Amino acid sequence: MFKKLHEKKKAQLLLGLLIGIFFGFLLQKGGATNYNVIINQLLLRDFTIIKIMITAVITGMIGAYLLKKFKKIKLHPKPFYLKGIVLGGLIFGVGFAFLGYCPGTGAGALGTGSIDALFGIIGMILGSLIFSRIYPSISQTLQKKEKEWETIPQALGINPWAIILPIITIYLVFVYFFEFF
Amino acid sequence: MNWLFLKTWSPYLVGIGIGILSWISLLLSNKAIGCSTAYVRTGGMIEKFLRGKQIKERKYFQKFEPKIDWEWMLVIGIIIGSSLSAALSGQFEIEIIPAIWSQTFGNNIFLRLISAIIGGTLIGFGSRLAGGCTSGHGISGSLQLSVGSWLALALFFIGGIITSISLFQLLGGL
Numbered sequence: 504m505f506k507k508l509h510e511k512k513k514a515q516l517l518l519g520l521l522i523g524i525f526f527g528f529l530l531q532k533g534g535a536t537n538y539n540v541i542i543n544q545l546l547l548r549d550f551t552i553i554k555i556m557i558t559a560v561i562t563g564m565i566g567a568y569l570l571k572k573f574k575k576i577k578l579h580p581k582p583f584y585l586k587g588i589v590l591g592g593l594i595f596g597v598g599f600a601f602l603g604y605c606p607g608t609g610a611g612a613l614g615t616g617s618i619d620a621l622f623g624i625i626g627m628i629l630g631s632l633i634f635s636r637i638y639p640s641i642s643q644t645l646q647k648k649e650k651e652w653e654t655i656p657q658a659l660g661i662n663p664w665a666i667i668l669p670i671i672t673i674y675l676v677f678v679y680f681f682e683f684f
Numbered sequence: 685m686n687w688l689f690l691k692t693w694s695p696y697l698v699g700i701g702i703g704i705l706s707w708i709s710l711l712l713s714n715k716a717i718g719c720s721t722a723y724v725r726t727g728g729m730i731e732k733f734l735r736g737k738q739i740k741e742r743k744y745f746q747k748f749e750p751k752i753d754w755e756w757m758l759v760i761g762i763i764i765g766s767s768l769s770a771a772l773s774g775q776f777e778i779e780i781i782p783a784i785w786s787q788t789f790g791n792n793i794f795l796r797l798i799s800a801i802i803g804g805t806l807i808g809f810g811s812r813l814a815g816g817c818t819s820g821h822g823i824s825g826s827l828q829l830s831v832g833s834w835l836a837l838a839l840f841f842i843g844g845i846i847t848s849i850s851l852f853q854l855l856g857g858l
Binding site for chain 1: 690692693695696698699700701702703704705706707708709710711712713714715716717719720722723724726727728730731742743744745747752753754755756757758759760761762763764765766767768769770773775776777778779780781782783784785796797799800801802803804805806807808809810811812813814815816817818819820821822823824825826827828829830831832833834835836837838839840841842843844845846847848849851852853
């Protein structure tokens, strides 16, 4: 659906901007652009960030797989490469604690006037440039695609809903205990 | 319209809103929301400005061409949207050292900004090595049930939790 719209370059740039504005608005209203909220999440004192993320994942999952079922959209799952993800994920985590923002919330924090987020953004640009230089030497090792599958249902050879429905159930049980006990 | 001026919304409501945005971007733009490639492209654009077209030969810039694209505009949008939300609730404030940092490490501006640059550099490098950040892997990849994204999401937080407890409770508690 909307194939013609997908090809309109200027309209797409405008859509990217608009979706970003809503995204940034939501992140700020959720407290996710606030350094203290993020660090308190990492120190396990405040679970706001996890609640936002998991709720977004669950909501997104239901809609995305329904839209895919009715052939309205294409999915874009990420390739799986164990070494790069493990190493990169941990390096990201260490940086996350030092900075207190991630690439999305850092941009949002800059919008609320946080100067330290601007320095974090300069760092992110530097880190990306360092990566761009070493990329040729790791593209066939750390980022070598190891498997044919990308998603959990593909890897297990099952219907996506056989995994989505249990995930929703676990989520609802967690929310119930988190909010009512 | 009072709700637009509130300082915070329920995290569940915000999460549902972000989930719905993910449907809209898949539907209208054939894209999954993500932020970290915008920083590669910005870096490429700056380097191209400083060093000329020779940087086009770098393999990674053939994969992520240094130009303004959908995701780059998304990140600009985040800055605007967050600014708007903060302005409506009276939370826009120029701040260099956040509260928890100053309570733990004091009011040395240089120390805070250096740690922000170091943290940012690790995030920029790590997100490109892992193939995404807390948005691209953590939200978009996970909602599409990518195996790698669930792994990345867990590791972002495992690395973040261990490091921040070491920094704030062990080192900061001395």
